Amino acid sequence: MEALKILVVDDESRMRKLVHDFLAKAGYIILEAEDGAQALDVFFANNDIALVILDVMMPKLNGYEVLKEIRSYSKVPVVMLTARGEEHDELKGFELGVDEYISKPFSPKILVARVQALLRRNTVASDSDTLEIGGIVLDKSAHTVTIDGKDVDLSYKEFELLTYFMENKGLALSREKILNSVWNYDYFGDARTIDTHVKKLRSKMGEKGNEYIKTIWGLGYKFSVDKE
Numbered sequence: 001m002e003a004l005k006i007l008v009v010d011d012e013s014r015m016r017k018l019v020h021d022f023l024a025k026a027g028y029i030i031l032e033a034e035d036g037a038q039a040l041d042v043f044f045a046n047n048d049i050a051l052v053i054l055d056v057m058m059p060k061l062n063g064y065e066v067l068k069e070i071r072s073y074s075k076v077p078v079v080m081l082t083a084r085g086e087e088h089d090e091l092k093g094f095e096l097g098v099d100e101y102i103s104k105p106f107s108p109k110i111l112v113a114r115v116q117a118l119l120r121r122n123t124v125a126s127d128s129d130t131l132e133i134g135g136i137v138l139d140k141s142a143h144t145v146t147i148d149g150k151d152v153d154l155s156y157k158e159f160e161l162l163t164y165f166m167e168n169k170g171l172a173l174s175r176e177k178i179l180n181s182v183w184n185y186d187y188f189g190d191a192r193t194i195d196t197h198v199k200k201l202r203s204k205m206g207e208k209g210n211e212y213i214k215t216i217w218g219l220g221y222k223f224s225v226d227k228e
Contacts, residue, residue: 004050009039022108036061056082071097077118095176131166134225165223174220
């Protein structure tokens with residue numbers, strides 16, 4: 001299998017080298033950028049970048065600005081590195097479409113493990129039009145869902161929402177992130193529309209709706225299946 005490319009963006013050369021060395025040892029090809037503007041130049045010059053590791057505080061363009069620009073064109077997984085630990089900072093990242101947040105200082109081994117997990121999830125999601133989790137079979141091409149062999153009639157947005165949950169199994173998803181990903185960035189409605197659609201989706205899924213779609217108070221939801 002061809003080695004995957006990862007773009008590491010940080011204005012601190014020592015941090016870039018640390019991340020570079022650990023990821024290269026894990027078998028990845030590493031590209032680097034030292035500021036936000038350079039990050040976008042490298043990203044758009046390489047159409048095969050599998051994941052981006054992005055610092056928040058950088059010259060020229062900060063991490064949030066870079067993330068927003070990347071999300072205008074790509075759903076590539078993005079891990080944000082930040083010295084900030086405030087909730088509103090993390091929520092801002094989730095609103096813009098970040099996949100993982102890792103606060104500095106961090107364990108390089110943990111970073112590598114999270115990168116590997118994200119890439120595995122992304123590969124599984126892109127390799128197949130059919131998702132099968134916990135008795136749910138979702139066919140993206142046919143736009144059909146069955147639960148324990150029985151057809152479930154979902155609206156277009158309910159189908160999109162369930163697809164997003166299943167593709168991000170086990171991840172805590174903020175309402176803003178769900179809204180941006182499922183309703184797209186040009187939607188200016190209230191994030192509470194998520195709660196309405198989740199309620200309808202849970203109802204149509206029967207017992208597995210409440211069992212699998214868990215509420216995370218103050219943040220959003222997580223799709224989690226204890227036994228598959």
